[in-house]
Amino acid sequence: MRWMIRLGMLVVLAVGLASCAPSKFRSYNGPEVTRIEVHKAARKMYLLHHDKVLKSYDIGLGANPEGHKQFEGDSKTPEGLYYIDRRNPNSNFHLSLGISYPNPQDRAFAQAQGKSPGGDIFIHGRAGKHNLRGRGQDWTDGCIAVTDREIEDIYAMVRIGTPIAIYP
Template identity: 40%
Template sequence: MNTKTNFLLLMVLALFLSGCQLNGPKDRYNLAECKKELLTAEDYSEADAIDRIVVVKKERKMYLYKDGKVKGVFPVSLGKNPVGDKQQKGDYRTPEGEFFIHRKLCSPKYYRSLCISYPRPEDKARARARGVNPGGNITIHAQPKWNADGKGDQYTLNRNWTQGCVAVTNSSMKKLWYAVREGVPVMIK
């Protein structure tokens, strides 16, 4: 093969490995666009703001509240081992308790994520007493890359497949992205 062919093959391989997709829809995990939206997200309507999120694991639903009233309900997927509170890294459980959104994240893997404040000091202390790692990086995130177009939503929402996170559809995440600010309380029960 000649140098030009080698270069093209390396570029295609680099794009593949980096998660970029050629000729994909404009909204498909475009990190630059996501980060731009993160910076301009202050342009949201206060009327659409959410001031509390409640995830009921048994129902596999997320309730969005404003001023004590339910403003929306989204179906969710949970960790592969959904029963009970998260005990340690790798147990595939979704943590339970009171948390808050501490960061918004543009993700090449899951479109967008809202990071929750797990592990809390009490989670760390409980894990330390057991001699285990409490785990971390628990988020409310959107769909994996293969489901960027949403055609697999029915499949993903009928299963608990995450490593302990709460997953919603990409269309639900778009609504959450603008309605939720850092500091919003999250109850998972």
């Protein structure tokens, strides 16, 4: 009987501790993010409500960051106007928000060259081995990288359909 009481106490303790564990899913009740701007040369990303900057972030880009992404494997981050088209709560990089690259023009250009435009471009964290890399270093295959803590905030703030302008 005594062991059952101890077991019950351990279960209650475990449940209590689990509820205290930090969650990667945050809430946000502030102004709507109406657009995102990425300035590749400055390695900065801004979340805006109309013309007001709500948050700014230092970012990492594709390993070959200069110029517009054209082909699969070129390690470039796209440039132009896109939108957030998906959310991935199970990302290999903590959390991620999908960018609508390639658009019809990107596909047509790559096809005319007999190549694939690539895809799966995201804003994501640095989970795993990439957590050890410094902020702002360019290491992705074309994505936009922030810290895991930052992607938690961004993931809470940004909705599907939000426009993202990526500048050289």
